Amino acid sequence: MSTRATSITPRVACIEAGGTKMVVSIGTTVAEIRDNRHVITTRDPSATTREIQEWFASQNTVGDIDAMGIASFGPLDNVDCRISAFSPKVEWRGWDWLPLASEFVPRDRVGFDTDTNGAAWAESLWGATASSAVSVYLTVGTGIGGGIISSGEILRGLTHSEMGHVMVRRHPEDSFAGACPVHGDCLEGLASGTAIEKRWGVPGTQLAPDHAAWVFESFYLSEMLATVAAIVAPERVILGGGVMDVPGLREESRRRYREAFVTSGHPAIEILAPALGHDSGLLGAFALGRARAQR
Ligand SMILES: [Zn+2]
Numbered sequence: 123m124s125t126r127a128t129s130i131t132p133r134v135a136c137i138e139a140g141g142t143k144m145v146v147s148i149g150t151t152v153a154e155i156r157d158n159r160h161v162i163t164t165r166d167p168s169a170t171t172r173e174i175q176e177w178f179a180s181q182n183t184v185g186d187i188d189a190m191g192i193a194s195f196g197p198l199d200n201v202d203c204r205i206s207a208f209s210p211k212v213e214w215r216g217w218d219w220l221p222l223a224s225e226f227v228p229r230d231r232v233g234f235d236t237d238t239n240g241a242a243w244a245e246s247l248w249g250a251t252a253s254s255a256v257s258v259y260l261t262v263g264t265g266i267g268g269g270i271i272s273s274g275e276i277l278r279g280l281t282h283s284e285m286g287h288v289m290v291r292r293h294p295e296d297s298f299a300g301a302c303p304v305h306g307d308c309l310e311g312l313a314s315g316t317a318i319e320k321r322w323g324v325p326g327t328q329l330a331p332d333h334a335a336w337v338f339e340s341f342y343l344s345e346m347l348a349t350v351a352a353i354v355a356p357e358r359v360i361l362g363g364g365v366m367d368v369p370g371l372r373e374e375s376r377r378r379y380r381e382a383f384v385t386s387g388h389p390a391i392e393i394l395a396p397a398l399g400h401d402s403g404l405l406g407a408f409a410l411g412r413a414r415a416q417r
Contacts, residue, residue, distance in 0.1 A: 132188035132415030135178055135226055136407035137219075138237060139194040140164060141211060141264065145404045146174055148181050152248055155408045156401055167217045175222055189231040190223045191411025193240030193403050196267065200281045203234040210303065230417075233410030237261075239276045240406020241396070242269030245360055247409055249397035254357040258350050259396075260285065261363035262343070266310040270354055286310035290345040293338050313342035315365050331369045340371060344378035351379075351388050362396040 131150045138145040144162045149155040158181075162173050178184055197206040203219040205211070223232045235243075242251075242259030251257035251271065260268040266286030270277040277283070287308045298321045302311030311317055318326040322335055329335045343361065350359060361372050376393040384390050396402050 132412055133183060133186050134408050134411035134415065135184075135187045135190045136404055136411060137174060137190070137192045137194075138240070138403040138407050139192060139219075140237065140403070141195050144170060144174060146177055147404060147408075148178070148183050148187065149408070152405060152408070155405060159401070159404060166213050171219075171222045175225060178226060184226065187226050189233065189411040189415035190227045191233040191240070191407035191409065191414070192219050192223065193235060193237040193407040193410060194219065196236045196238075196282060197284065198234075198236055198282060203232060231411075231414045233407075233412075233414040235276060235406070235410055236267065236269070236282045237403045237406065238267035239269035239278075239282055240410055241362070241398075241402035242271050242360075242406070243276050243409045244398055244402045244405035245396055246271040246274070248405065249402060250360050250394045251358045256354060256356045257358045257360070258285075258354055258356045259360045259362065259402075260346065260350070262313065262315070262361065262365040263363035264315045266314050266363075268350070270356070285346075285350070286314070288346065288349055290342055290349070293341045296338055309342060309346050313339055313346075313365075315363075318365070326365055326368065331371075336368060336371055336374065339365070339368075340374040340378050343371075343375035344382060347375065347379040347391070347393065348383045348388055351383070351391050355389050356391055358392040358394055360394050360396050362402065366395070 133150050136147045142164055144164055146160050147155045147158040149158050160177055164170050199206050205214045205217040207216050209215045238261050245251050245259055246257050257271045268285030287310055290309050300307030300311030301317040301320045302308045305311055315326055318335055366372055398405055
């Protein structure tokens with residue numbers, strides 16, 4: 123464990139913890155973190171964290187780590203560095219990241235939050251929302267999540283937000299029951315990658331860009347944009363995540379939002395792609411760790 127005084131440019135060990143892969147890195151700058159990224163396939167918690175531990179231990183710079191940042195899939199516990207006991211990923215329920223982190227840094231040097239809050243923060247520091255006082259990052263992938271940044275900080279209340287589980291109006295031609303195990307037809311239940319696959323019988327990656335699926339998808343995303351705009355009124359909203367790789371989907375969601383809502387008084391928020399690509403979660407972990415080192 124590092125006992126040296128924190129350097130001016132702290133060296134941060136980063137973990138972006140995802141359901142299918144974990145991305146790890148060590149570095150002092152954004153460029154260094156991106157250059158050193160290493161991907162580990164997510165298996166059961168013990169095997170996965172052992173592999174992460176071994177990778178960190180194999181790095182020449184491991185003795186000079188000032189802090190660790192972990193941006194993890196949720197839901198998370200309200201305290202400590204734990205996955206929630208209600209996580210749909212059954213074997214990860216209640217998983218505590220601290221024993222792994224404590225092998226490398228003291229407990230108060232561990233920054234921890236959701237992967238979406240981390241990504242939202244990273245984009246606001248170095249990416250698409252860098253000049254916004256208030257911004258929102260929405261990720262549409264297997265699930266749907268979001269983070270709010272206000273005056274340079276992640277907005278947190280009793281716990282992290284659960285923006286994927288808001289209720290949206292139904293598309294009049296959509297009879298799909300919904301895929302959320304808790305709510306059925308919340309936003310995630312209607313518009314996540316999981317919902318698309320359940321509704322159409324194949325993953326979204328196998329549906330043509332002019333498939334009816336994307337009419338429903340842009341409808342639901344524009345409903346969500348209206349909700350976000352009404353509650354937060356951010357200057358910019360990032361629409362990221364794997365589902366947003368469909369050509370034209372972001373543009374169509376933006377167009378429908380403007381047509382259905384801005385014309386009746388909703389704010390003309392800017393709707394953007396992530397600027398950090400698939401590194402926003404990893405750089406979120408960097409931001410979370412760096413903040414701990416600089417306290
Ligand atoms: Zn739900």
